[in-house]
Amino acid sequence: MIRGTARPRSDWRGVVVPVICAAIWVAASASGRWNPHLLVPPRQLAGAFVESAKNADFWLAVSSSLLRLAVGWTIGSLAGVLLGIAIGASRLAERFAAPSLNSVRQVALFAWIPLLTAWFGDGDTAKTILIALAAFFPAALNTEIGCREAPASLIEVGRVFEFGYWARIRRIILPSARPSIVAGLQIALTSAWIGTIGAEYLIDQGAGLGVFLASARMDNRMDVVLVCIVALGLIGFVLSTLLRLSFVRGAFVRDAVLADD
Amino acid sequence: MRCWPMTEYASTAHASLEIRGVSKSFVVDDSDVHALSNVSFSVEPGEFVSIVGPSGCGKSTLLRLVAGLDSPDAGEVVFDRERVDGPSLRRGIVFQDHRLFPWLTVEANVALGLLKTGGSDAQKRKTARRFLALVGLDGFEKAYPHQLSGGMAQRASIARSLSAQPQILLLDEPLGALDSLTRSQMQAELLRIWQHERVTMLMVTHDVAEAVFLSDRIVVMDRNPGRIRGVVDVPLPKPRNRHDPGVLALTETLVGRLETAVP
Numbered sequence: 175m176i177r178g179t180a181r182p183r184s185d186w187r188g189v190v191v192p193v194i195c196a197a198i199w200v201a202a203s204a205s206g207r208w209n210p211h212l213l214v215p216p217r218q219l220a221g222a223f224v225e226s227a228k229n230a231d232f233w234l235a236v237s238s239s240l241l242r243l244a245v246g247w248t249i250g251s252l253a254g255v256l257l258g259i260a261i262g263a264s265r266l267a268e269r270f271a272a273p274s275l276n277s278v279r280q281v282a283l284f285a286w287i288p289l290l291t292a293w294f295g296d297g298d299t300a301k302t303i304l305i306a307l308a309a310f311f312p313a314a315l316n317t318e319i320g321c322r323e324a325p326a327s328l329i330e331v332g333r334v335f336e337f338g339y340w341a342r343i344r345r346i347i348l349p350s351a352r353p354s355i356v357a358g359l360q361i362a363l364t365s366a367w368i369g370t371i372g373a374e375y376l377i378d379q380g381a382g383l384g385v386f387l388a389s390a391r392m393d394n395r396m397d398v399v400l401v402c403i404v405a406l407g408l409i410g411f412v413l414s415t416l417l418r419l420s421f422v423r424g425a426f427v428r429d430a431v432l433a434d435d
Numbered sequence: 436m437r438c439w440p441m442t443e444y445a446s447t448a449h450a451s452l453e454i455r456g457v458s459k460s461f462v463v464d465d466s467d468v469h470a471l472s473n474v475s476f477s478v479e480p481g482e483f484v485s486i487v488g489p490s491g492c493g494k495s496t497l498l499r500l501v502a503g504l505d506s507p508d509a510g511e512v513v514f515d516r517e518r519v520d521g522p523s524l525r526r527g528i529v530f531q532d533h534r535l536f537p538w539l540t541v542e543a544n545v546a547l548g549l550l551k552t553g554g555s556d557a558q559k560r561k562t563a564r565r566f567l568a569l570v571g572l573d574g575f576e577k578a579y580p581h582q583l584s585g586g587m588a589q590r591a592s593i594a595r596s597l598s599a600q601p602q603i604l605l606l607d608e609p610l611g612a613l614d615s616l617t618r619s620q621m622q623a624e625l626l627r628i629w630q631h632e633r634v635t636m637l638m639v640t641h642d643v644a645e646a647v648f649l650s651d652r653i654v655v656m657d658r659n660p661g662r663i664r665g666v667v668d669v670p671l672p673k674p675r676n677r678h679d680p681g682v683l684a685l686t687e688t689l690v691g692r693l694e695t696a697v698p
Contacts, residue, residue, distance in 0.1 A: 330504060331534050333522045335599060336551055345547070349538045 214397045222397035226405075235386040236405065239370050242298065242382065243413075246305025247366040251359050253306070254313025258358070261314075262321025263347050272318075279311050283369060287376055296379040301370075308369030309362035316358025320351030356421045360414055367410050450525070450602040452478040452501065452637065456510035459496055469660030470496045473510070476654055476666060478603070483629055483636045485646035486654045489693060493661025494639045498607050501637065502528045515602065524551060527601030531608040533592040535580040541567065541591045542576035548598035566594040569628060586617040590624070597632060606638035610645065619677075622648055626674055643689045647682055648675055655692060664692070 202208060203215040210218070226232045260267045261275070286304055294300040324347045332342050348355075374384025383402060390398035459471040470493040478484045486494045499505045501512050503522040512519040514526060527548075535544045545563040552559075567573060570590040580588055589609060596604060609625075610618045626649055629636050640646050646653045647669060655664045667689065671681050 327530070327532065327534050328536060331536075331547075333504065334502065334524075334528055335547055336522065336524055341550065345550075346536070349536065352538070 211394065211396055214400055218397050219400055222395075222401050223404075226398065226401045231381075232386060234381050235383045236409070238381040239374065239383040240409070242301060242305060242374075243366055243370045246302045246370065247309045247363055249302070250306030250309030250366060251313040251362045254310040254315075254358070254362065255317045255355060257310075258314040258317025258355075259321055259343065259348070259351075262318040262351065263343055268318075275311075275314065279315070283308050283365075284372055284376060287373070291377060296377055298380070301373040301377060301382075304373045305366050305369045309366040312361040312365050313355075313358045316361065317351060317355050320354025320358070321347050323354070324350040359421075360417055363414055363417055364410060367406075367413065371406060450515035450635070451480055452603060452635070453513040454497070454501070454510070455513065457497070457500060457507045457512060458509040459493070459500065459505070459507050471500075471507070472660035472662050474661070474663055475510075476663060478635060478637055480602075480635055481633055482651045483638070483649055484652050484654060485638045485640055485650040486656060487640060487643055487646050487689065487693065488656030488661075488664075489658050490641065491661070492656040492658040494656055495607055496661070498528070498605050498637065498639050501603075502526055502605050504528075524548075524599045525602045526605060527596035527599055527603070528605040528607065529589075529593050529596050529609045531611045533580070533585075533588040535588055535591055535595070537580050540577050540579060541572065541583070544580070544591060545595045545598050548595050552599075563594075563598060566598045567591070569597070569631065570594045571624065584617075586613050586621060589613065589621065593625075593628070597628070597634070601634065603635040603637060606636060606640075608639055608641065611641070618642075618645075623674070625649060630673070643693065644677065644682075644686045647686045647689065648677060653689065655689065 199213075200216055203210070203213055214222075257271065257275070261271050262268075283304070286307060287300075290300040290303055294303065328346050328350065329342065332346050337345060370382070371384040371387070374380075374382035375388050376384075378385055378388050383406060387399060387402040387406075390396075390402060454477065455475055457471055457474045458469070460467045460469050462468075474493075474497060486497065488494050496505070500507050501514070501519065503512075503519050503526065506520065514523075519526070535541070536547070539547070542560065542563050545566055546559050549559045549562060554562075564573070564576060567576060570593055572587060572590055572594065575583065575587065575591075580591070583591065589612075593604075593609070606625075610621050613621060622645055625636075628634075629649075638646070638649065650669050653667045653669060655667060656662065657664045667685075669685065671679070671685075675682050677683075
């Protein structure tokens with residue numbers, strides 16, 4: 175009567191497309207028909223990786239971006255989850271806040287840059303706010319949906335057991351919304367990472383991978399541009415994997431009715 | 436078989452339920468549907484009463500009114516001399532679907548009924564385990580609802596409702612979703628729990644044989660509008676044998692009555 179769960183296995187078929195793309199790239203560069211400045215040959219790219227790995231400025235750029243991301247994502251997703259709970263769990267809050275939220279959400283993220291830089295200057299404040307905004311909307315939206323979709327049948331059980339407002343939120347709404355909140359935080363992380371690089375690239379001040387990318391582009395170093403792109407993808411992938419694993423292990427939310435549950 | 440824990444409370448008696456002239460309508464597609472029209476009856480402390488009737492006779496609506504999950508348009512529900520105007524731990528309800536919280540262990544689910552009561556977690560765990568043992572789920576404390584069969588989940592749900600130590604337990608087709616074998620086992624279990632806990636039970640069912648097997652009295656309802664057709668006493672001693680001529684005869688009479696009631 176106890177049922178087990180199956181685990182998905184990794185699949186070799188996922189590497190087929192990248193391998194084919196790499197083969198086309200190698201063949202195209204070897205043919206010599208394209209400008210090596212635009213289509214960087216594999217050997218030059220490998221050299222650029224080694225060069226960047228030895229470059230202290232590159233690592234400063236990576237760490238600056240990561241720090242900015244951490245601060246912006248934390249602020250934005252925390253605010254988003256809190257507002258999402260408020261709107262998702264209360265009709266009144268929904269009536270007041272949801273229309274504004276849905277309108278502001280329609281504004282393209284980078285359209286805020288002129289306003290933010292005018293108010294806060296070219297420094298970290300404007301960038302962090304932009305990153306927080308990037309994280310805020312997906313976190314708020316997913317949390318709101320998750321909370322609103324808490325099963326009415328379970329909320330009724332809470333009524334029968336005389337749960338108060340906080341018990342209803344803590345015992346029923348948050349645990350049912352948990353998968354949706356986790357998904358929201360993951361999307362928020364990806365969105366915040368895009369926001370980080372975009373803000374750095376467009377504001378183009380201080381240290382950061384986006385700034386590093388912009389200057390490589392100015393110097394016409396396509397190989398370094400490619401290194402940046404690979405680094406961006408890799409960092410994004412690693413971060414979202416780490417986040418997913420920490421949630422799968424249940425490190426964040428526990429609903430203990432009894433101690434030591 | 437098992438060693439039953441002693442009941443720690445004996446105050447379940449003296450709380451009677453009275454349903455006085457209750458009516459309830461719903462608006463469906465711009466027209467009024469009379470779910471209940473002027474329904475009155477009472478349940479004495481410690482009784483097992485069943486409500487049977489065709490679907491659409493408002494029997495589940497009636498149970499929700501008693502639970503305080505809905506309120507009547509006219510009339511009133513009085514429990515222990517107080518008018519019902521909302522849910523209360525003193526009136527427990529078991530739904531047709533078990534409604535266990537999927538993210539909690541069976542034990543923690545049962546402990547939900549104890550959130551409002553004082554005491555340490557150790558005491559609550561002890562109480563939760565006592566009720567799990569009562570419904571025959573000892574050994575499954577740490578299982579999650581999705582790991583249980585339908586019958587086991589419904590047992591856990593009954594344990595959860597009982598853990599709040601209600602004075603009346605409302606059962607809304609609690610066995611309706613189970614297969615027939617599990618169902619008859621669960622009927623015997625319900626009878627045993629009722630006898631052991633001495634808690635008043637009011638059960639809605641569409642299974643006449645189930646009602647006859649368990650009840651002291653059976654309220655027969657009609658539909659369009661939902662109303663009481665009659666109340667039948669079942670003066671047979673318990674536990675009853677399903678093949679006893681008296682049980683079979685009464686079941687047949689009631690089924691006959693219900694069939695003539697439905698156009």
